[in-house]
Amino acid sequence: xxxxxxxxxxxxxARDIASAxxxxxxxxxxxxxxIPVDIRNRYEVHSYRSAAVILSExxxxxxxxxxxxxxxxxxxxSMIRTAGGNESDIPKIFSTxxxxxxxxxxxxxxxxxxxxVWKEQVEGTGNRKTKFEKRxxxxxxxxxxxxxxxxxxxxxVAFDLEWNSKDQTFDRxxxxxxxxxxxxxxxxxxxVTRSESLNSVFRQLGEAxxxxxxxxxxxxxxxxxxxxxxxASTTWMGKLIYRLNAGRNxxxxxxxxxxxxxxxxxxxxxxxx
Numbered sequence: 660x661x662x663x664x665x666x667x668x669x670x671x672x673a674r675d676i677a678s679a680x681x682x683x684x685x686x687x688x689x690x691x692x693x694i695p696v697d698i699r700n701r702y703e704v705h706s707y708r709s710a711a712v713i714l715s716e717x718x719x720x721x722x723x724x725x726x727x728x729x730x731x732x733x734x735x736x737s738m739i740r741t742a743g744g745n746e747s748d749i750p751k752i753f754s755t756x757x758x759x760x761x762x763x764x765x766x767x768x769x770x771x772x773x774x775x776v777w778k779e780q781v782e783g784t785g786n787r788k789t790k791f792e793k794r795x796x797x798x799x800x801x802x803x804x805x806x807x808x809x810x811x812x813x814x815x816v817a818f819d820l821e822w823n824s825k826d827q828t829f830d831r832x833x834x835x836x837x838x839x840x841x842x843x844x845x846x847x848x849x850x851v852t853r854s855e856s857l858n859s860v861f862r863q864l865g866e867a868x869x870x871x872x873x874x875x876x877x878x879x880x881x882x883x884x885x886x887x888x889x890x891a892s893t894t895w896m897g898k899l900i901y902r903l904n905a906g907r908n909x910x911x912x913x914x915x916x917x918x919x920x921x922x923x924x925x926x927x928x929x930x931x932x
Contacts, residue, residue, distance in 0.1 A: 675826070676891070677901035680705050684903070685712075698729055703854040703896060703917030707903050710912035713847045714816065721816035725849055728756035729916070733924040739861065740868045740885045742875060749822050753851075757811055757818070765812040767839055771803035804842070807835040817848040821894035822918075828894055829902050837909030847912040853895040854917030860926060861886035 680687075685706040693711040694704050706712075714722040731752070738748050775798070778791040809832075811818040817839055819832050829850075836848040864885040867875040875883045889895070896917040903913060920926055 675901050676897040677904050678897065680707075680900055681904040683707060683906060685709060695726065698726060701921040702729065702919060703856070705900065705903070705915045706912075707908060707915070708910070708912035710847045710849075710914040713912050714849070714914060718814065718816050718846060721814050724757065724760050724762070724813065725816075725818060728753055729851075731756050732918075732922060734918075734922055735925050736860075736864055736923060737868070737872075737925075739857075739923070740864055740866070741872070742867065742870050742888070747822070750820050753811070753818075753820055757813075760813065762811040762813045762818065764808065764810050765817075766806065766808045767804055767835075767842060767844060768802065768806075769804040769842065771800040773798040773800065804838060807838045809835050809839065809848075812839075812845065815844070815846040817845045818851075819848070820851045821899075822853065823889060824894045826892050826894055826898040829899050830907060833902060833908045833911070833913070836911040836913060840911035841909070845911070847914065848908075849914045849916065850899065851916045851918065852899055853889070854919045855895060855897055856917075856919045857895075858886070858889070860920050860923065861889050 685708075687705075690704055690706045690711045691699060693706075693715040698704065704711075714725075734749055734752070741747060743749075775796045777794055779794045781790050781792050809817045809819060817836055821828055821832065829852075832850060836845070836850075839845045840848075862885075866882040867885045867888055869875045877883045892898075896915065899915055902908070903915060
């Protein structure tokens with residue numbers, strides 16, 4: 660790749676990152692009043708379209724399930740260093756907590772029945788005035804909705820985790836959330852990803868590891884560093900907030916939660932600013 664292309668990619672990444680929620684987000688004071696303090700101490704939390712209110716006041720069973728899963732969620736520096744992306748041990752932590760409680764991977768499928776209604780002019784006879792008669796026609800569009808999948812759905816709440824996928828995965832998630840919401844299947848969604856505050860941790864963790872625990876080498880004598888696995892074009896809060904600020908969640912309320920260094924159980928809280 661040429662230096663010019665690298666510069667263009669950096670500029671594209673910068674344009675697609677939001678450093679903070681916009682006016683489209685709910686007031687942080689409102690979010691803080693609905694999210695327990697112990698959760699806010701360990702995670703970065705933002706709410707769009709009153710997601711925090713809906714979850715805490717209307718969907719309390721599902722909300723409590725998710726709060727418990729977030730409290731139980733702990734990762735290690737070894738997990739962070741080890742290859743695997745979204746197939747690593749990190750997503751499995753949420754599955755262990757949520758699957759037994761009835762959170763299922765769910766697809767939405769649907770046909771669209773369209774009814775056309777119009778009034779057709781009918782000529783009168785003799786001195787009769789022209790009149791109109793109602794006409795209708797039905798069109799069936801099979802599989803109008805098909806293939807939209809969410810990893811965890813229970814009741815009327817959706818949940819997903821994006822640890823280290825390509826950032827375009829957020830578009831797929833938000834589109835699916837909106838499809839479920841427009842069909843009246845869910846009232847709100849929760850999306851967990853990495854907080855930007857993890858970046859300084861990544862830079863202090865040294866070499867990346869293969870799945871077998873050995874050091875991952877780009878070439879002989881040239882180890883891959885952990886921070887190289889977690890680039891600006893992967894799934895992290897800046898990429899998610901950019902999309903939420905732009906309204907890509909459509910009409911679906913979304914609670915965005917960022918994993919911070921306080922979720923790393925063997926991290927000694929070295930300066931992470």
